[in-house]
Amino acid sequence: MTQSYDLSLEGVERRSMAEFTEQAYLNYSMYVIMDRALPHIGDGLKPVQRRIVYAMSELNLDADSKHKKSARTVGDVLGKYHPHGDIACYEAMVLMAQPFSYRYPLVDGQGNWGAPDDPKSFAAMRYTEARLARYSEVLLTELGQGTVDWIPNFDGTMNEPAVLPARLPNLLLNGTTGIAVGMATDVPPHNLREVAAACVLLLDKPKSTLEDVCEHIQGPDYPTDAEIITPRADILKIYQSGRGSLRMRAIYHVDDGDVVITALPHQVSGAKVIEQIAAQMQAKKLPMVADLRDESDHENPCRIVIIPRSNRVSTTELMQHLFATTDLESSYRVNTNVIGLDGRPQVKDLRSMLMEWLVFRVDTIRKRLQFRLDRVEKRLHLLEGLLIAFLNLDEVIEIIRNEEHPKAVLMERFGISDTQADYILDTRLRQLARLEEMKIRGEQDELAKEQAELQALLGSEAKLKRLVRKELLADAKTYGDERRSPLVERGEARALAETDLVPAEPVTVVMSEQGWVRSGRGHELDPTGLSYKAGDGFKQAVQGRSNQFVVFIDSAGRSYSLPAHTLPAARGHGEPLSGRLSPPAGATFECVLMPSDEQQMVMVSDAGYGFVVTGADMQSKNKAGKALITLPKAARVLPPQVVNDFAEDWLAVVTNEGRLLVFKVADLPQLSRGKGNKLIGIPTDRAAKREEWVVGFAVLAPQATLVLVAGKRTLSLKFTDLEHYQGERGRRGNKLPRGFQRVDALHVEL
Incomplete structure (x- = not known):
């Protein structure tokens, strides 16, 4: 049996591979940028975070409810809103529950949710339980009040909020990090009270400069007690450009001669810091440290004890060295690249972010007030019809009892609307008792008063801003706390030079006629009495300390330097300088100095x-030395x-x-x-x-x-x-x- 195939290209779209791949990659890029990696300026959340918070609210997992298995939440998020990997979704949920990762956690976890030493050490979602933290109310309380735009979920069976109606600028409070295609974001967290105060300033004085704003927002506020040591001028530049780098340094104090570290920079593991210090001790690069202990426990989450070898050791110099060579001092990138109200990603300065969020907040409150006004006016409309029916009760009952189409007759007889007629027909007889008239008129008076207030607010931009200001201050009082990361300007940490780590013992460096060098302990050494190779003899000797550099000068006028403690001992013949240094051809070593x-x-x-x-000018780290004298x-x-x-x-x-x-x-x-x-x-x-x-x-x-x-x-x-x-x-x-x-x-x- 022969089977035929239709090989015609009719109805098939033909596109070049270059055009197709370019378009496909652009679509993918825009998806990653807009719907995965970058936060929205309104609620400061990425889509997966927003969906987790919304799904938990739909499961009634508020701050007063019982904890439920995390797998329940993850299942709802994946099944209804976020068709991606369960592990990635759960990790996003874990991050929002870790108080050492989020300045103001959105999720209240129960069980093993990781530790500062190892944030990835959290238990599987089938073991942990969670509910929303109290702070999440900032994002959710106005959700059902007409404040958000609803969009279809991935399969079009239900709706989800495009952006949550945040009452505070959560983007700045919790910060975020993300890597998209061709762009990234790194927004540091800030203190709630400081940010709220800055928002109030911009509401009261919209023309305030960035410098005025920074009088309230001194700098980021990480969920750690470590110091932010970046100078204020540099922080101001970061806020102006939206890009830069911040430095944090661990906090320590000296207790009975021991150095006790009590706070580490954000996301720095204490175990890793101990490992870094121990590695230097094993490599004999920390001779001034005798011991290292980790005394961290439940009461003291961070307590690392460094024991100096003697009380003559300068703890300040020691810590400066450790700040420069370990994670006790860390840098954090700042790149405030966010999706604005126009739906476009852009790097924004601090003032622009706050001003744009205030536009979002004012618009959200306007929607909320309008939603409530519509509800009030609708209720007043129904009460007006109900009162007409109550005042003509006998006639209304007669119409309902005898007329085949009572709704139309009621509308024609009393001049009421379709909605009012339906409401009258749906009203129970018990609600038409004698006392109901007072209740109806009382409710009408209250609603009319509320209607007037809402109309006044919506009709005045100044009153609207005063309401925003009042709510900001109230939320700052409810959810705010003191700054955790102190701002202290410190100088740049300097690692101890190799010579600083070597004991300063007296040595005598001897150079032979053929350029062999060695070093003996003490200044009593007689260089002429040492043994030399056949045909070689003593040329020059110099006295100094083992922590100094030895300078050699050759016949070509070039100078070289070697650490004295690295030279071979005087017991043997030493070693040729040409093995460590690279003088010009034919040059001989003429002088040795310390x-x-x-x-x-x-x-x-x-x-x-x-x-x-x-x-210092005679020294050279280069094997070929430096041209010292021409x-x-x-x-x-x-x-x-x-x-x-x-x-x-x-x-x-x-x-x-x-x-x-x-x-x-x-x-x-x-x-x-x-x-x-x-x-x-x-x-x-x-x-x-x-x-x-x-x-x-x-x-x-x-x-x-x-x-x-x-x-x-x-x-x-x-x-x-x-x-x-x-x-x-x-x-x-x-x-x-x-x-x-x-x-x-x-x-x-x-």
């Missing part, structure tokens, strides 16, 4: 140029000399021709690198041919003695004897006495 960061030193090349440099062709670098008093010290420079020049150190420039200035006048041609060069220099204090060595001869010159050699920097200098035309070395004696 200056402090502030120590000033004179750098000199034998070509007669030099400058003053600090110890050397003219064929010139060599001379060992740097320490400057004790920049303003008072003098510099003595001697050439191989026996010329000596003495001048003030202050005449030299202070540079971080470079060639420097001319120290002594060496003719250019003689310097180029290497016929004359500087053989040495020394830094002199006014009370010191300069000692010159030429072969076996020595010449001691007191400071007063140097007047003949004093001159301006860069001069030729004067000749030394006969016998000292070839100076081998010079040094200073006090």
